[in-house]
Amino acid sequence: MDNSAFEMHGDATQNVLSVGKMDTISRMEKKRQWSLMSVFLVCLLACTITTAVGVLILSLVYVNNSQPHSEVHLVPEAQPLRATTIPIVQKAVDPKFQFLNHLPKSKVFEFPGGAIQWARYRSNVKDYLSVEEEAFGSSLNSQRSQMTLGTLRIKSNGLRAPHWHFNANEHGYLVQGTAWIGVVDDGGVVTTYNVTAGQVIFFPKNTLHWIKNVGNEDCFFLLFFSTHDELQTLDVDDVFFSTPEDIAARSLKPEGGINFIRTFHKQEEDQGVNLPPNLAELVMNASYAQSPDSLVWRYFYDLKGSKEYRFPGGIIQRAQYWKNGSELSNNEKIFSEFLNQHQNALALSTLRIYNNGLRQPHFHFNANEMGYVISGCAKVGIINTQGTIEFDIHIGDVIFFPIGTQHYIKSMCDEDLLFILAFSTGDQLQTLDMDDYLQATADHILAQLFFKKQSEFKKIPKFKEDQAINLP
Numbered sequence: 001m002d003n004s005a006f007e008m009h010g011d012a013t014q015n016v017l018s019v020g021k022m023d024t025i026s027r028m029e030k031k032r033q034w035s036l037m038s039v040f041l042v043c044l045l046a047c048t049i050t051t052a053v054g055v056l057i058l059s060l061v062y063v064n065n066s067q068p069h070s071e072v073h074l075v076p077e078a079q080p081l082r083a084t085t086i087p088i089v090q091k092a093v094d095p096k097f098q099f100l101n102h103l104p105k106s107k108v109f110e111f112p113g114g115a116i117q118w119a120r121y122r123s124n125v126k127d128y129l130s131v132e133e134e135a136f137g138s139s140l141n142s143q144r145s146q147m148t149l150g151t152l153r154i155k156s157n158g159l160r161a162p163h164w165h166f167n168a169n170e171h172g173y174l175v176q177g178t179a180w181i182g183v184v185d186d187g188g189v190v191t192t193y194n195v196t197a198g199q200v201i202f203f204p205k206n207t208l209h210w211i212k213n214v215g216n217e218d219c220f221f222l223l224f225f226s227t228h229d230e231l232q233t234l235d236v237d238d239v240f241f242s243t244p245e246d247i248a249a250r251s252l253k254p255e256g257g258i259n260f261i262r263t264f265h266k267q268e269e270d271q272g273v274n275l276p277p278n279l280a281e282l283v284m285n286a287s288y289a290q291s292p293d294s295l296v297w298r299y300f301y302d303l304k305g306s307k308e309y310r311f312p313g314g315i316i317q318r319a320q321y322w323k324n325g326s327e328l329s330n331n332e333k334i335f336s337e338f339l340n341q342h343q344n345a346l347a348l349s350t351l352r353i354y355n356n357g358l359r360q361p362h363f364h365f366n367a368n369e370m371g372y373v374i375s376g377c378a379k380v381g382i383i384n385t386q387g388t389i390e391f392d393i394h395i396g397d398v399i400f401f402p403i404g405t406q407h408y409i410k411s412m413c414d415e416d417l418l419f420i421l422a423f424s425t426g427d428q429l430q431t432l433d434m435d436d437y438l439q440a441t442a443d444h445i446l447a448q449l450f451f452k453k454q455s456e457f458k459k460i461p462k463f464k465e466d467q468a469i470n471l472p
């Protein structure tokens, strides 16, 4: 704009000069006429020149504006270059780690009564132990997985302290052991029950809950949380010690008042999973009662005892919401309906695949999927819009299949592959298998698509039995 302002000054001097020339030509005319005429001409010239200058300014402004546009076009071409030369080279990581987490390699958070490990997103990149863990965590978050997985090991008599989560429902599967669960819902309604291996627990967002190992062996839980952000949790002991003494005294009105409150002392170590060495002195009279079915089955599902969906190559069992609950027992219906009443609830299922069995390529319409390998080993394939990725999985590995990606799982060990899977839907899971969608597509459409005679497609047989998990 400075330049065009300067040019305008130049035009103005030219204007004055041409006025001078015209003075000499019209010397013979009457002074008034002349002066009127000259004023008119000067005005006309001035107008013309001003218009010309205006057009010039506009065109310059346009050129100035269009130049940054062309720079913008250049920038995206330059950026991938910069991106590939600096950050990606620094953090070269196999793309499979967007879908795979070697959980046994992750940090173990040790507590007096047990330990916790995580496959999750961290908002501070420094909290990841490796670039592989970071790739998985940021993939969960950027693809809005609505899921995070944690493992919880509790020693015999250990207690996962009463606590609640601000931002997630919790769905757990007990792999090993026996635990006594307490859930406190709105208005202080308490529900308690025992769970054993193969069963499922559900803690809706912000219900207070505890888990006590009441067996002789370790309890081992796989916990899915319905968030891809950092989980926000408060433990009851931490809240208690953060509450001013006088407020605690007035709220609880104990014998001895505030002096009684002052007899409580916070332990040095985090008591997230606790096990006091002198537990036998502290607890004399523990009872592990069970609440009525109508309460218990809202938070509990006997997955191991539920209907088995049998296929040639394996078995699937499901703890989920069913639109048509006619095949469910009355207690299972309570669970199904309760799940569906909660936002962002998850569906859990176990997937057992015999040696050499194949969970054929399929995808889900309405859910992301996360899974943990409990036993066996497998080859997994994921086909998304960027291509295909295949990798091996073993005990303790965690996988993530984003919604819509076609995936398959081939059991490779002698031992059955056993997966616990979570799906990010509180509705009935919707799935389409490769054989089903190819059978459903008209022969002539396939013939045209694959450059192959229509009659050739008769070679792909239809089976009476569902081939979701098949054998060769």
Ligand SMILES: *[C@@H]1O[C@H](CO)[C@@H](O)[C@H](O)[C@H]1NC(C)=O
Pocket (backbone or CB within 6 Å): 284, 285, 287
């Ligand atoms: C022990 O439990 C029994 C039955 O639940 C109860 O009646 C008794 O009061 C309890 N004793 C103590 C010391 O809590």
Ligand SMILES: *[C@@H]1O[C@H](CO)[C@@H](O)[C@H](O)[C@H]1NC(C)=O
Pocket (backbone or CB within 6 Å): 178, 180, 194, 214, 215, 288, 289, 290
């Ligand atoms: C829960 O398990 C504990 C330990 O096995 C047992 O003592 C208790 O009776 C059980 N409670 C119920 C209601 O079955």
Ligand SMILES: *[C@@H]1O[C@H](CO)[C@@H](O)[C@H](O)[C@H]1NC(C)=O
Pocket (backbone or CB within 6 Å): 324, 325, 326, 327
């Ligand atoms: C529900 O499922 C049962 C058994 O699978 C079937 O007989 C019934 O027709 C179904 N009901 C509806 C409304 O689809």
